[in-house]
Amino acid sequence: MDKTTALAALAALGQDTRLEVFRLLVKCGEAGLPAGEIATRLNIVQNTMSAHLKVLAHAGLIRPERDGRTIRYLADMTGLRDLLAYLMEDCCNGSPELCRPVINAITCDC
Template sequence: MDKKTVLAALAALGQDTRLEAFRLLVQAGADGVPAGEIASRLGAVQNTMSAHLRVLDQAGLVRAARDGRIVRYTADMAGFRDLLAYLTEDCCGGRPEICAPALELAACRAPVGEEA
């Protein structure tokens, strides 16, 4: 992941509604959530939410899939992992094992030595 993409992702997540939308989609998993339901759950106007979701999409953090008239969004976990990998690439002075628990959690696995 290049620095420009990282900056776009961090900027996208640096806004309250977009951060909440991304967290909602992470929680929803592979099933995702229709755009209208995201707006409803977050108490946002639908056209404003569409703009927020577009920013997250352009930042590589969510994906949109059309199902008839409904646009369903899912968190792009590969994009999120790429962001985390970039941020922790040179973790802890060459001791990546220190960052391993955080990366394991991001991969939805229990940290090494702990049960799920």
């Protein structure tokens, strides 16, 4: 990941609704959710939700998948991984124990 891509991802997550959308999609896992259901769950107007989904997709944090006539959105865990890797690229400076608490915090128990 380069600096421009990282900035786009951080800017996308730096807005309240988009952060809520991303966290919701992370919770949904591979099942994802259709745009309409995301809007309903978060009480957001449909056309506004479309704009937020577009920003998140452009930033590489979510991805759309066609399911018949419906488009489901899923968190793009590769995009998240790449962002975290970019942010922590030089974190240890030869001392891996500095990164261990962060790695432990983001590792799920599933």
